[in-house]
Amino acid sequence: MGKQRVLSGVQPTGNLHLGNYLGAIRNWVEAQSQYDNFFCVVDLHAITVPHNPATLKSDTYKIAALYLACGIDLEYSTIFVQSHVSAHSELTWLLNCITPLNWLERMIQFKEKAIKQGENVSVGLLDYPVLMAADILLYDADKVPVGEDQKQHLELTRDIAVRINDQFGNPEKPVLKLPEPIIRKEGARVMSLTDGTKKMSKSEPSEMSRLNLLDSPEEIQKKIKRCKTDPLKGLEFDNPQRPECNNLLTLYTLLSDKKKEEVALECQDMGWGQFKPLLTETAITALKPIQTKYQQVMQDKGYLESVLREGRQQAEAIANETLARVKKALGYSLPS
Ligand code: TRP
Numbered sequence: 001m002g003k004q005r006v007l008s009g010v011q012p013t014g015n016l017h018l019g020n021y022l023g024a025i026r027n028w029v030e031a032q033s034q035y036d037n038f039f040c041v042v043d044l045h046a047i048t049v050p051h052n053p054a055t056l057k058s059d060t061y062k063i064a065a066l067y068l069a070c071g072i073d074l075e076y077s078t079i080f081v082q083s084h085v086s087a088h089s090e091l092t093w094l095l096n097c098i099t100p101l102n103w104l105e106r107m108i109q110f111k112e113k114a115i116k117q118g119e120n121v122s123v124g125l126l127d128y129p130v131l132m133a134a135d136i137l138l139y140d141a142d143k144v145p146v147g148e149d150q151k152q153h154l155e156l157t158r159d160i161a162v163r164i165n166d167q168f169g170n171p172e173k174p175v176l177k178l179p180e181p182i183i184r185k186e187g188a189r190v191m192s193l194t195d196g197t198k199k200m201s202k203s204e205p206s207e208m209s210r211l212n213l214l215d216s217p218e219e220i221q222k223k224i225k226r227c228k229t230d231p232l233k234g235l236e237f238d239n240p241q242r243p244e245c246n247n248l249l250t251l252y253t254l255l256s257d258k259k260k261e262e263v264a265l266e267c268q269d270m271g272w273g274q275f276k277p278l279l280t281e282t283a284i285t286a287l288k289p290i291q292t293k294y295q296q297v298m299q300d301k302g303y304l305e306s307v308l309r310e311g312r313q314q315a316e317a318i319a320n321e322t323l324a325r326v327k328k329a330l331g332y333s334l335p336s
Pocket residue numbers: 007008009010011042045131132135136144145146150
């Protein structure tokens with residue numbers, strides 16, 4: 001038996017922050033040798049809200065380079081750009097025509113994003129989850145590692161696959177494979193530096209709310225120095241009155257690779273004046289190898305291009321086969 005297949009993706013919107021890394025990419029890296037992995041930069045999703053054409057390409061390359069810098073290993077994993085594989089758009093259209101509109105209208109993330117967009121809501125924003133379903137189903141993915149916020153989109157993906165199979169497949173030979181989500185644990189959720197009850201997020205206007213993977217030591221120091229804390233001495237996990245305290249200890253735990261119990265003991269008598277420099281040092285040290293590798297990759301554009309070219313070929317080989325299978329099931333003639 002071959003390895004199970006994993007597929008996941010990140011949008012090329014600006015910098016990756018520690019939440020993206022600790023909550024997603026680091027877990028992909030840790031598990032990658034067990035699976036056959038496909039990691040894409042989902043640049044078609046990036047235009048579901050107004051975007052800047054002047055930076056789309058460089059933002060896309062940046063995420064691909066960060067995948068490599070974070071330790072995605074081409075021996076186990078394929079890195080590619082969603083828009084390079086046209087099967088993603090094409091399967092989306094086919095899935096669109098069998099997906100009931102009301103399935104999309106009830107997506108929580110759509111409703112939240114639509115409110116933020118005001119008047120300017122595109123059909124693409126509503127269709128976002130169908131494109132995501134196409135990303136996953138094209139590769140017959142067994143497992144899809146995502147955050148809690150993507151759970152509903154995974155359920156939709158399964159519902160769409162079931163519908164295609166019911167309407168166009170036969171029970172012995174389903175057209176599409178049903179993927180399983182790997183939902184990461186709550187503990188790995190990284191919260192904002194300025195509000196310990198909110199997720200660390202790219203869309204939060206204040207840069208002070210997040211640590212980016214490419215922040216300089218000076219920026220890291222400044223952000224941690226000014227981050228929100230509380231007036232209490234003695235640091236502790238899991239006190240609902242102290243969300244910032246829990247978040248900063250969690251960050252320290254993840255970045256230092258220590259055990260939670262160990263950190264609880266180490267920090268139980270500390271004040272913020274002692275803890276903040278410790279967290280700063282730990283963050284700078286943990287990010288340094290990623291930043292060094294990133295600079296190396298970015299200095300060799302030819303190498304990055306070749307990684308993405310090869311990734312595209314590997315992705316296409318699988319995606320085009322699945323697309324042909326779906327078209328055939330739907331009754332299309334295939335070009336000979
Ligand atoms: N919607 C995902 C997110 O914002 C990104 C994404 C797009 C994705 N296509 C995917 C994740 C396919 C997993 C699988 O996090």
